[in-house]
Amino acid sequence: MCGLEAWIGDCYLRDVEDGTDYRCHAAVWASDHDTFCAALAAHIEPLGLAIIWLEEALPTSHYLAQNGTLAPLQTKALAEVVHSRHLVELGPMQRVATDGVPQRYLTIEDHRPVPLPDQTGILLWDQDWIAPELKELLFGQPEDEPKMRTYLIVDANLRKNITGVFDLDSVDVPVQCLFKGETAQELEESAPYLIDMTLPDGAWEDRALVPDFHRDFFRNHWGHNTGIFIRTNALMGEVWRHFRKFTLVPREGRKTRVFVRFWDEQYIRLYFPHIADNRERVALWFLRDGFCVRGLLADQDGGKAVREILLQHALFLVDNIPSKPFEITNYDLAPFYKEREQKDLRKLAAALKKGFPNDLKHYSEEMITSLIDEPVARMVAYGFSQQKHLYILAAWSLFFGKTFDQKDPSGYLLDIFKSSLSEADKMSALKNRMDQLSPAKGARS
Template structure:
């Protein structure tokens, strides 16, 4: 059975440069080297030698300080992506090769509109100039860029208190079809063509009422994402609707993907920026590409812009395999949940030990327990009440407390095949024994 393995590989480039990096490979142990060689050869590298090749769980357990970066590599490999390389370190000190990025991600701050009280409504600006340029500006040469909005009807309704997308003055189309579109009408995602009419750039009277209402009431509420592309509305609709309900690798039940949610702009798209296959999947389609995605941040004070690199526009082909959600796609959301759980744990410890931790902030506590908690999760501990105790031990007895038992018993219990409850009971008993006062020799 194939699974994830981790190893350290040493590579030589055609120009003679030698590099070292971690590699995650989805393979049998016997095929680790051959799978890796087949991956690096087309990229101009020769595999010189390997070291420390271990199953992923074993590697993470033995290299706890490297958990975050190793975990990301492990989550990236599967049957459809058999090799993932970490950052390459040159054998010449201080020289590192960063993986190529296919997306440019930039956060833009802009000045809000000034107070327009006293100005007749027909003379008022409907959008801040910098924001207008980002969302509706045109290139100096080339095809006209159109602007679309994918909006969440539920979130929009939360802002204005009613569903109104069946009565607006711009083209609207639900991303669902048939019965689903009817039954989920007021909670479905919708594609809206927000391309400005001709001459509306300079004449506010030609700007649709939908635009003016959106930027007056909805901007800053995270109700959807903007799309810049040369494509027609029907093409954009056909491209994005296929991402709404996606198969999950290894499971029968598909996943409803809310890609218009702010988490995707903040977590997911930056996560896939170095993954050519995923970027092509989301941003490329036969006949057109998505030039940029944009969304409001910080309550509308900034705009996140994610732009497709032009190197892909002319060289990439639309992937032929059906898209499915894998552990790689879910990894940034898992890390976000883990981070929130760690923060909750840090707050609970601060509250639970007010005297002992009075000089520690929650941020400091989090930084101290992060590696131990990841290690304990690797040992099979999942329940928050257990992690709370284990994190407390790491604070008061040392971050590697399980390795301080002279007999090695604590470490053996952690690595044992016992159930989580039995492991915890055994750890408590051993910790009580180690903490008990020693009797004086008679």
């Protein structure tokens, strides 16, 4: 783990009780983005606040270098206040005017189309190739509006897991790799591809005109999350130029670039709902060069459900498209960080359930997860990252209380947590102190 230092972040917080939103700068004694989030969350929870999202959470030197003279003087002063015994300092809080309900530029709808009935005994070419409701979602046309086209961005590697071979060079629909040149050649069998799945004229009524690719896709690939569907009135070349810009993008504050797998279902499930009320981000993804992406869709729950992301307020956005190219920020990564944290927390809860079968026999894994959530976040803020250490610390929080670190009458236990010792030395010192405080060692070994 990197050394602890002062980090600065632009924070958007919400009053849990009345829903009021605030913006402020915060300084946090942290080692990375995860410890910044955990320490801030632990600090503001007793204040009745919760994190909505963070922007530009960076080490102070990086933050000041990036913002230069734009960084307020009081923000610089915040960094001088935090240290190992004072982890978080909030700057002045400004209320964010939302007029009640925050403006949302994307709507999210979940559909559960009725699947096709069993077609056993029906000749293959006489079988329906797609369920009616799903057909309407993916290929239906609006009345009195320009024709909507349907595209699929598919991961060739994930598709190959089903087909067994790379076949996108021999299908009967238009295909174009989102990579170019040598990169497209070298990564041919694992690259993302844009496929025009717009139904040919007459194919809506006449199944004989439906391409073989469509039949095969909905028979063998639907439900395996190999890509996402896009609906727009733009032509294939326009869609290709727009979305290929998101494949390899710069990371804010770093010289490296990030490979963005936006065709993964996680973006439908986590990322696009996350940016739904962020006008600039929605405009970057959904509006470009005179056309708009009307919807992104992905199959969920093994193909039994469809999540649809629909653009709203396009007329308001169209004159305000940001000119700045897309770059990945901590705000963009926040939902993925949260997903990973929750996954790790559930694994930790399962390990505790297995490790203490008698003590926790009346506790479900979900209950254990809820009990250790806040203590583990606090432990991470203290600098712990190794699972073997978090396992012990989470166990202590279960058996000695969520705030066991603050129950040492002498305050020595808390001093160890806040010390600058290495993680291993800190853990050793904590074990020794816990042995001194209690003769019961079962949950500490």
